Amino acid sequence: MRGPATDIDDTRTPNNSRNLGIKIKMTCPDCDSADLSRIGAIPDAFEFAGTKLESPLAGGSLIRCNTCCLHWRSPQPEKAELDALYRRGDTGSWQYHPVKRLDWQITTSILRKNHGITSVLDVGCFDGRFLDHLGADYHRAGIEVHPLAAEQAASKGIQIIGNDFSDLDTLSTQFDVVVAMDVIEHVSNPRKFLESLAKATRLGGLIIVSTGNTAAWPWRLMGSMYWYCRIAEHISFINPRWCKYTARNLGLAIENSITFSHEPSMTLPAFIQATANMFYRCFPNLAHNLRRGYARCKGTPYRHTFLTPPHWRSAKDHLLVVFERSGMTLPFRIVADEKLGASQSV
Numbered sequence: 288m289r290g291p292a293t294d295i296d297d298t299r300t301p302n303n304s305r306n307l308g309i310k311i312k313m314t315c316p317d318c319d320s321a322d323l324s325r326i327g328a329i330p331d332a333f334e335f336a337g338t339k340l341e342s343p344l345a346g347g348s349l350i351r352c353n354t355c356c357l358h359w360r361s362p363q364p365e366k367a368e369l370d371a372l373y374r375r376g377d378t379g380s381w382q383y384h385p386v387k388r389l390d391w392q393i394t395t396s397i398l399r400k401n402h403g404i405t406s407v408l409d410v411g412c413f414d415g416r417f418l419d420h421l422g423a424d425y426h427r428a429g430i431e432v433h434p435l436a437a438e439q440a441a442s443k444g445i446q447i448i449g450n451d452f453s454d455l456d457t458l459s460t461q462f463d464v465v466v467a468m469d470v471i472e473h474v475s476n477p478r479k480f481l482e483s484l485a486k487a488t489r490l491g492g493l494i495i496v497s498t499g500n501t502a503a504w505p506w507r508l509m510g511s512m513y514w515y516c517r518i519a520e521h522i523s524f525i526n527p528r529w530c531k532y533t534a535r536n537l538g539l540a541i542e543n544s545i546t547f548s549h550e551p552s553m554t555l556p557a558f559i560q561a562t563a564n565m566f567y568r569c570f571p572n573l574a575h576n577l578r579r580g581y582a583r584c585k586g587t588p589y590r591h592t593f594l595t596p597p598h599w600r601s602a603k604d605h606l607l608v609v610f611e612r613s614g615m616t617l618p619f620r621i622v623a624d625e626k627l628g629a630s631q632s633v
């Protein structure tokens with residue numbers, strides 16, 4: 288991250304922000320290291336899972352563990368509070384068309400090219416759209432917290448086997464492949480989450496995780512103001528270094544690591560997003576005033592989001608990692624389509 292990181296003693300909640308049972312973590316939630324750095328302040332959030340909040344949710348600070356390289360938001364709402372916010376969330380927030388989800392395409396390509404795979408568990412499957420896209424050739428199961436979304440997934444033929452990540456630890460069945468796409472950033476203890484995914488995976492099977500990548504250069508440039516970490520429901524952030532450290536500790540092998548853009552854009556929109564972010568990075572107050580002035584000219588109401596950094600969805604700031612649960616290996620090799628426009632490194 289750019290700029291000097293400071294001691295985490297600076298971690299405070301702004302007085303005008305909502306307090307949600309705040310617990311300041313003085314050690315890393317993953318490796319328990321006390322060697323931490325504060326990257327900077329995360330702007331307060333005004334909506335959660337697509338639903339406007341009655342009062343802003345405190346952004347807190349972005350913290351980095353210098354041992355395992357996990358990054359996280361501190362303080363964080365308690366799990367019960369987060370679960371309640373998710374249940375009130377807008378079901379339209381996570382509805383994507385499969386063509387627009389490069390991680391879905393990469394994962395589908397890997398699965399279809401490896402004939403030894405017959406069962407797939409999607410953790411955080413939402414309305415079952417990914418598994419539906421994958422097709423009925425597999426035994427498809429899902430875990431989903433949102434009751435309406437889980438119902439919709441079940442109507443697509445997906446077997447819902449749980450509604451909470453903790454259900455992973457008590458499953459009676461193991462799967463050839465367990466996927467968690469755009470999920471790990473929502474959990475407070477990613478190492479424990481990856482361990483639970485591994486428990487649900489059969490020996491020699493695969494665990495596929497996709498999420499934002501703190502090592503991507505746009506994120507390093509913007510630091511704690513990066514659009515991905517200002518989203519209130521995103522609380523933990525990983526990178527290739529964390530994956531290597533944690534895989535080694537859990538006895539997993541990394542078969543592949545692929546970087547990609549969550550929303551690839553044409554040159555002009557990508558240029559505009561990059562320019563807007565760099566402008567905000569240098570002149571956040573001026574950016575706020577310009578947004579407010581523009582709204583006045585257009586006769587549109589003032590929005591609190593004028594205070595927050597602009598999105599940068601075109602940035603190549605996402606990571607898909609294929610872990611293998613050690614032991615007897617499945618009779619296949621990991622191959623993804625090169626035409627998908629993603630970069631691979633093992």
Ligand SMILES: [Zn+2]
Binds near residue numbers: 315316317319354
């Ligand atoms: Zn750590």
